[in-house]
Amino acid sequence: MYDNCFGSNGRNGCNILTVHKCLQDKCSFYKSTQELEEDRKKAYLLLAALPPDMQRYISDKYYNGKMPWSNSKCVVQYSR
Known part of the structure; x- marks a missing residue:
């Protein structure tokens, strides 16, 4: 039923949470791939709007130095 959830492993389980069985209606993490x-695009827009030094800090700390939001089609350049 919930195989269209981004976290579904296709066997009524979850790749995101540490549960043995999909919680379906009760799962507050349910989200379609779309x-x-x-949500990722929205986050990338927010990250791209930050000053360059803050973007570098975040990319080093959470993205292994990569800035996936800089390659995104939804990027807005930072301006002061």
């Missing part, structure tokens, strides 16, 4: 992509 919703995940939309």
Whole structure:
């Protein structure tokens, strides 16, 4: 039923949470792949709007030095 969830492992389990069985309606983490992509775009827009030094700090700390938001089609350049 919830195989379209981004976290589904296809066997009624979850790749995101440490549960043995998909919680379906009760899962507050349920999100379709499309919703995940939309949320990621929103986050990338926020990250791209930060000053360059803050972007570097975040990329080093959380993205192994990569800035996936800089390659995104939804990027807005930072300006002061």
